[in-house]
Amino acid sequence: MGGSNGKEVVIEVRDLIVGFGRHVVLDHVNLDVYRGEILGFVGGSGAGKSVLMRTIIGLLPRRAGTIKIFGVDLAAASYSQRRSVERRWGVLFQQGALFSSLTVRDNLQFPIRENLQLSQSLLDELVIAKLEMVGLDASVLMKYPSELSGGMTKRVALARALALDPEIVFLDEPTSGLDPIGAGDFDSLIATLQRTLGLTVFMVTHDLDSLHTVCDRIAVLADHKVIATGTMETMLASTHPWLRAYFHGKRSRVAQPESARMTEQKNVP
């Protein structure tokens, strides 16, 4: 396991079982996320990546196992403990989940206003600062979510997830639905923000480019379990059939060494 050299564990999942009815989605899942890393979480469609993320943030009930965030077991925590942990994370949902009846400005100010007593002028300035940090500007302030493009929606949703300066951000397929250039921009944005704000990023993704360029570590979910964690090199070196299919498949050329890609391109007329 790469990266476990004495770093602080901020998310600790142990023997987690989650199921719906008779269908068990996660069976004894174990996972550690360390402070300050970008963890890419991959797995087949319907394997339960989003289920794990939603269970960690408390949206889905679990059958057994423990999840500790900042050392706090949310299932056993008091209401105020829960609130203080929830205040320390931000979540970017796949579709953005912006409040459709609020403007971009109100969407960003909502979590701040509910948690802190700040003057309106400071709120307005902060919103502009946050928007600039995610690569937007003041021109979107008074727009409604339905007037935003897909990429802008993702950026505004990221800004909202970062509104309270969380320590952990959960990103559910942040680059899905973006063009390769937009996805690349978004990846470098996440990397920049991670560096400047010292974030811990838990990213569910299918984007091999994201995994390659921004993720420090990758965790793989298959057969209801986390079957592997480690760096991209570990993944590429693995002999597990699913990992080989995923990382050495037709669509994974980016993840291969540069020389191999060049020869492959030469063969294609």
Next chain:
Amino acid sequence: MSDLLLERSADGGVLRLAGEGAWVAENASALENAISAFAARHPAVRRVDIDMRGVEQLDTFGAWLLERLTRSFSSRGSDTQIVGLKDDYRALVDEIHAVRPVQTPTQRENIVARSLASVGRGIAAIGGTFIAGMNLLGAISLALTRVVVKPRTFRFAAMVHQLDNVGWRAVPIIVLITFLIGCIIAQQGVFHFRKFGADLYTVDMVGILVLREIGVLIVAVMVAGRSGSAYTAELGAMKMREEIDALRTMGFDPVEILILPRIIALLIAVPILTFLGSLAALYGGGLVCWLYGGIDPDIYIQRLKEAISIDTFRVGMIKAPFMALVIGVVACVEGLAVKGSSESLGLQTTASVVESIFLVIVLDGLFAIFFASIGM
């Protein structure tokens, strides 16, 4: 004064400030006050040194307030310098420093102009709804002619499904409400007519009122609230999720697939419901006349036969399909007018119910004039 920002010295036009503690979101409010206090207290200084060595934590909130502090001094010509900033925070402070100052849009309009503008917008919206309604009516007629030419294209299953929703499932509540209305009319009639010994005229009143006006009106209002709102919400949600666009791109006409079956279901259901509702109201009226007014059921039926004619019944029934058409068209127009937000879905549903009830009553008035002039 908070202990997050301290004044070390202020001499020779050089102000030395020192940051302390946690410059994070929780302390942002106190820090903001401290910063504006310093800015106000030292209006003219040549240089400002901000020592950040004592700051243990810094987040975007703290970084922005630091930026605000330096901007407030540098905008008045002072040199500002930040010293002792931890390396971890350097990137964040630089990032925030790059934020361009923008005037937040503050809209100050004349209140008179604004209210006039909103009146204008309201009238324009009424016009827009009217045009959209006419447009949809045309589209429905077109779809109907297509269906008449090729009856196989009609979505019979969808129509039956809607008929089940707006007709069959509405029967219990419609019958209950009209029954109660019949009871109330009869009770009021008996109570007031009894004073001058004209009890029996209660039956005339119940019969004519229920068959001509109240039966169809109550049913129309109930259907507008129950089914019109459902149509608007269904079509609106489909519009929001781009389902209607999807239908269109597959080469289907949304009017033919979604709207025509709904309108036809209403056209069938409302007359039936009106008939059942009128029966229930007459029954309720008869029951109250018997139990409260002492008018025997035999006499009630006898009197009813004399008081009403087939025309009285026809007047009510003729109106029913027109009411159904108005409710259906308004509900579908408003449903298709839904924009992206959940708020707009709520607004259009409200508008749908309010407009269709209003139009139903206006239509009823027009029919009253019409029937009076043709002597029905």
